[in-house]
Amino acid sequence: MLRDWSTARDCWTGYGITLPPGDGEILGEFGVTCVRISTATGQEVVWAHRLCPTRARVVTVPFDPSRRFGEVVLHxxxxxxxxxxxxxxxxxxxxxxxxxxxxxxxxxVTVTAADTDDIDALLEVFARHDLGAEVLSSGRLLCTCCSEGSHAVDRAVDAGRQTVLIAADKTRATELLHEWRSGRPDTREWEDLHAAT
Structure with a gap:
């Protein structure tokens, strides 16, 4: 929290945690986890890569645009x-x-895809470029009890016309959407790229 990396490294090492070598900010590979973040509309659970025992980088696109892909959170x-x-x-x-x-x-962005493989391909295009894409309909509302319990995640997406949230600037997003469509132009369409609200 204080960004005193020398003290933080000493503390984690004292707890028996192996850190990447160096003396600056800890940017390790501590695995994938979920973090319940606070948003303008409540709370949301996002996927993240742990950089150290208490910090993680968000690697999914939050459904609430008040939060962002790529943020680092202290948990x-x-x-x-x-x-x-x-x-x-x-x-x-x-x-x-x-x-x-x-x-x-x-x-x-509004996309139209003939089948779920087309949607998977869209998500893969953005992931391959270290950017994010998330199908809006893939979000699930959970009560507090369920959210704080054990919950099976079904990441299945549907084909058809739907909204996809994208973490990229507009120019890059346009390029990658064109790249996605060019893979199967007869089954993939996109339109109305705009800032999420």
Missing amino acids: DGVPNGERIVQGQRYPVFDEIMLFAPSEIATLA
């Missing part, structure tokens, strides 16, 4: 729930504070 050390994907369990940590904001705003 507590005790899981408060879990998400299960294909039998693997991932802890959910509660956000303490936004540690480092992201400059990547959230855009929205």
